[in-house]
Amino acid sequence: MTQIRLTRKIPPGFSLDVDFPLAPGVTALFGPPAAGKSLIVDSVAGFAEPDAGRILLDDVILFDAEARVNVPPCRRRCGYITDRDALFPHLTLRQNLMFAAGGFARLERHKRVAEMLERFQLAALIEALPASLTPNQKLCGAIARALVAEPKLLLIDERGVDEALLQAIRAAFAGPILLVTADLDLCYAAAGELLLLDAGRMIQRGPARQVIETPTSVDAARLLGFPNVFNGEITALDPSRDSSRLQLEHFPLTGTYVPGHFRGDRVWVAVRAEDLRVHAGELEPQLNFIAADLRRVSHRTRSVRLEFSQGIVAEISRPEYERQKDNKTWQVEFPPESLRIL
Amino acid sequence: MPVDWFPLWLSLRVAGACTAISLALALWLAYLLAGRAASWLSLPLALPPTIVAAYFLTRPGFTWQIAVAAAIVSAFPYLTRSAHAAFRNLDPAYENAARSLGASNWRIFWRVAMPLAYRPILAATALVFARAATEFLLTLGIATVLASPVLLARP
Numbered sequence: 286m287t288q289i290r291l292t293r294k295i296p297p298g299f300s301l302d303v304d305f306p307l308a309p310g311v312t313a314l315f316g317p318p319a320a321g322k323s324l325i326v327d328s329v330a331g332f333a334e335p336d337a338g339r340i341l342l343d344d345v346i347l348f349d350a351e352a353r354v355n356v357p358p359c360r361r362r363c364g365y366i367t368d369r370d371a372l373f374p375h376l377t378l379r380q381n382l383m384f385a386a387g388g389f390a391r392l393e394r395h396k397r398v399a400e401m402l403e404r405f406q407l408a409a410l411i412e413a414l415p416a417s418l419t420p421n422q423k424l425c426g427a428i429a430r431a432l433v434a435e436p437k438l439l440l441i442d443e444r445g446v447d448e449a450l451l452q453a454i455r456a457a458f459a460g461p462i463l464l465v466t467a468d469l470d471l472c473y474a475a476a477g478e479l480l481l482l483d484a485g486r487m488i489q490r491g492p493a494r495q496v497i498e499t500p501t502s503v504d505a506a507r508l509l510g511f512p513n514v515f516n517g518e519i520t521a522l523d524p525s526r527d528s529s530r531l532q533l534e535h536f537p538l539t540g541t542y543v544p545g546h547f548r549g550d551r552v553w554v555a556v557r558a559e560d561l562r563v564h565a566g567e568l569e570p571q572l573n574f575i576a577a578d579l580r581r582v583s584h585r586t587r588s589v590r591l592e593f594s595q596g597i598v599a600e601i602s603r604p605e606y607e608r609q610k611d612n613k614t615w616q617v618e619f620p621p622e623s624l625r626i627l
Numbered sequence: 628m629p630v631d632w633f634p635l636w637l638s639l640r641v642a643g644a645c646t647a648i649s650l651a652l653a654l655w656l657a658y659l660l661a662g663r664a665a666s667w668l669s670l671p672l673a674l675p676p677t678i679v680a681a682y683f684l685t686r687p688g689f690t691w692q693i694a695v696a697a698a699i700v701s702a703f704p705y706l707t708r709s710a711h712a713a714f715r716n717l718d719p720a721y722e723n724a725a726r727s728l729g730a731s732n733w734r735i736f737w738r739v740a741m742p743l744a745y746r747p748i749l750a751a752t753a754l755v756f757a758r759a760a761t762e763f764l765l766t767l768g769i770a771t772v773l774a775s776p777v778l779l780a781r782p
Binding site: 358360361369375388431436 | 718720721723724725726727728729730731734738739742743
């Protein structure tokens, strides 16, 4: 079992408090800057000492504040990749990997190094010094070097890791991977578990896709990039027709039935910008059509973002925008199944 | 006229021994302290050579070993200071990476820290050697009986 529980206070005002198990596969740490992601990684690797807690890796205690156990980094067997480019500059790529393979028998060492360089497509560069490599090759080299040492856990705190590289790592390494990332798409595509962090607190944890699809709190929704978050009250609930009625600050909405809530409950409603539809104001109003004034239009690479009054943000495709850009007045449609009640 | 090589040989011997011993001590101490600031390392530099010489004069028996000891006192702070600065200038990412790969401190020192930091240390070592070889006051003070490195003929 692998479990990470730690607290750490850094004056003034920052305090980290997390507790989560680590399953084999990729666990992503997602959060804004200064959320404590790197501090978690450093604590697990042994380069930062938590105030309290316990770090268990494969049932081996690496750190236990109460029992005063603090295994030094060199015996933790955690592969550690950071955005500080750390291939030894005076050694060639092959020598860098050989350094990591120091614990193995001579023949074994050469075999492992050659195999790992092959895996990460670095075989042609074995005699190159790090200074002559591209950033991506350096990253591959650092990962290959970490894997040569046969870690039990891989810690990656580097934004250059993409899905393809992550797949190559998974093919070469079967243990758990803790990945710090600010890329939600990467989490969705490649992470098994996702941990949302903000200001040192765990906001939400669970299977990556489930967390991204269904945030359970306002903080989680904001972190996950839901621009439409409204406070409101449940005014009607009808399980037989699978519907609910919500009165938000500026407008009412109809959603699907909300289990576990009662009439009169204060709730938050979160909706993704892409889930909203926009229509011309002259259209006959239908279910969940809200009249709104267009305040700002911002063009994205693949879409157009429309900011309306009452804090509504919609994102529509470019052709759709071209079709509607001459609307005199606007209505925003909230499809009932797109509402996430928090 | 026959050339007397003794003073030169003595100078080199004193300077060589002094440099070797100071370097070993300085590297050890500097690497040990590399994690923190240690400006007090330069404190012994405030000791004038005459005082060192006066101290060693009170020791009985003028041997070349005493000259070495006296030279170490003045050379050691220079070397420690340079080595400390050189180690502190290293990017800690390298050391952390090496530690995460399971390398011992000894291995990190020889394979990572020294190859990356040797240039300034080498420069300081050369200076210290030169200084120890030509140190006049100390040697004049305590080793005139043996002959000073600068006095190329025995008195």
